[in-house]
Amino acid sequence: MxxxxxxxxxxxxxxxxxxxxxxxxxxxxxxxxxxxxxxxxxxxxxxxxxxxxxxxxxxxxxxxxxxxxxxxxxxxxxxxxxxxxxxxxxxxxxxxxxxxxxxxxxxxxxxxxxxxxxxxxxxxxxxxxxxxxxxxxxxxxxxxxxxxxxxxxxxxxxxxxxxxxxxxxxxxxxxxxxxxxxRARYHASGGYASQHIHVLLAEAVRLWQSWGATEQQALDALLPLLRGTLESLAHSGVAAGMPGPVSRGDAGTVRLHRQALQAVDPDMRDLYDRLCRRGVDLARQAGRLDAAGAVGVEQVLDASPEPGAP
The missing domain is CATH 3.40.50.720 (NAD(P)-binding Rossmann-like Domain)
Incomplete structure (x- = not known):
């Protein structure tokens, strides 16, 4: 020494x-x-x-x-x-x-x-x-x-x-x-709860703007939803409190989402697909999605994107 x-x-x-x-x-x-x-x-x-x-x-x-x-x-x-x-x-x-x-x-x-x-x-x-x-x-x-x-x-x-x-x-x-x-893993984890939230909300705002709404209108509607999501996370945890069509095996709604997003921006639809695939795993982990429901959602995600109205 x-x-x-x-x-x-x-x-x-x-x-x-x-x-x-x-x-x-x-x-x-x-x-x-x-x-x-x-x-x-x-x-x-x-x-x-x-x-x-x-x-x-x-x-x-x-x-x-x-x-x-x-x-x-x-x-x-x-x-x-x-x-x-x-x-x-x-x-x-x-x-x-x-x-x-x-x-x-x-x-x-x-x-x-x-x-x-x-x-x-x-x-x-x-x-x-x-x-x-x-x-x-x-x-x-x-x-x-x-x-x-x-x-x-x-x-x-x-x-x-x-x-x-x-x-x-x-x-x-x-x-x-x-x-x-x-340190790098710890810091990257913070990005998901901070930086990446901004990215996801920017995608949501783009969808509102596609029919002529403003960013402020989108945030006025989406921020109460986000606050409710945070409350659910605090009380139920990450997996058990996850809402949305993937968590309930609603493959039909996932298909409609993909069609709409494909018409706006194929890259946006691709990001949606990736998030949904992670969501399937999370819903299965919580016991909220059975094997048949998971297969139904995954089959929709595996299909070639269909054109739809934006």
């Missing part, structure tokens, strides 16, 4: 959350929300650095004891540094900053491996990942309000993992210990 790691291993304790001096490298939406939340929780944020001086100044001005500085100043003055920069810059920043023995360096990327921070570890710092599973908007106060209750994925070795879990509890969030090698 090299000397920095031996010295770091000898110091098995880190400051308590309220005794930390926290800094941020990167001043975007997540940094603004997280820094405000830490301040409210009694954890002082004292330094921020960013490529955008305007963003850094906006973050610092919202906090009583925070000052804008260089990367080097953040590393010098802070016990815990959050890297909230774009993912592509994390490894570059880790190489460029003069880290010091015993401090903690944590990135907030969902997918980037913690190993991207290896230069900090080589200097004797503790390294880890801290990713709130939440989408943050442009309004920092609204983003702050959305943070409590969300899950934070934590990947670190002791004692840093204990510190990050303690911070998570102070923020009113739920800590998730993420094993090494699972």
């Amino acid at each position: 090299d000397e920095p790691h031996e010295l770091r291993a000898a110091a098995r304790t880190l400051p308590e959350p309220q005794d930390l001096r926290v800094g941020f490298i990167g001043a975007g939406r997540l940094a603004r929300a997280l820094s405000l939340a830490l301040q409210v929780a009694g954890v002082p944020v004292v330094r921020v650095a960013s490529r955008s001086q305007a963003s850094a100044r906006a973050l610092a001005d919202a906090l009583p004891d925070c000052r804008v500085g260089t990367l080097q100043a953040v590393a010098r003055d802070c016990d815990l540094v959050f890297l909230t920069s774009p993912d592509a810059l994390i490894a570059e920043i880790a190489c460029a900053v003069p880290w010091r023995m015993g401090q903690s360096v944590v990135h907030c990327s969902g997918a980037t491996p913690v190993a991207a921070l290896q230069p900090a570890a080589a200097a004797g710092a503790w390294i880890g990942g801290f990713h709130p599973l939440q989408a943050f908007g442009a309004d920092p106060r609204a983003a702050l309000a959305s943070l409590p209750g969300c899950t934070v994925a934590i990947e670190a070795e002791p004692p840093l993992d204990d510190l990050l879990h303690a911070l998570t509890r102070r923020l009113g969030c739920v800590g998730l210990t993420l094993p090494p090698g699972a």
Whole structure:
């Protein structure tokens, strides 16, 4: 074991959350929300650095004891540094900053491996990942309000993992210990509950627009449906609460859907087919679709698409 790691291993304790001096490298939406939340929780944020001086100044001005500085100043003055920069810059920043023995360096990327921070570890710092599973908007106060209750994925070795879990509890969030090698899968899972929902709703909006309706009209009708779906998911789980023609083996309705979608856009119909096939498996898993019903739906999906009125 090299000397920095031996010295770091000898110091098995880190400051308590309220005794930390926290800094941020990167001043975007997540940094603004997280820094405000830490301040409210009694954890002082004292330094921020960013490529955008305007963003850094906006973050610092919202906090009583925070000052804008260089990367080097953040590393010098802070016990815990959050890297909230774009993912592509994390490894570059880790190489460029003069880290010091015993401090903690944590990135907030969902997918980037913690190993991207290896230069900090080589200097004797503790390294880890801290990713709130939440989408943050442009309004920092609204983003702050959305943070409590969300899950934070934590990947670190002791004692840093204990510190990050303690911070998570102070923020009113739920800590998730993420094993090494699972970050990309974990982050991709979030895409299905966030990014891909936008894609699916965009497809639905296109269908409304095909008869002259507006996006707002579509959203006014579809968002209450989505909210009801989320309530059903919360109470019944993923498989048992799934609605729709596939779940009840209604092959005739699936056929009509395919005809209509084929007329609007064959690629849209292809996506529908793929989702329906996954839906058959899900309905079978829940015991809501018997073998005969599954075969009926699959036969419709296997058939060549028929032309229909848009």
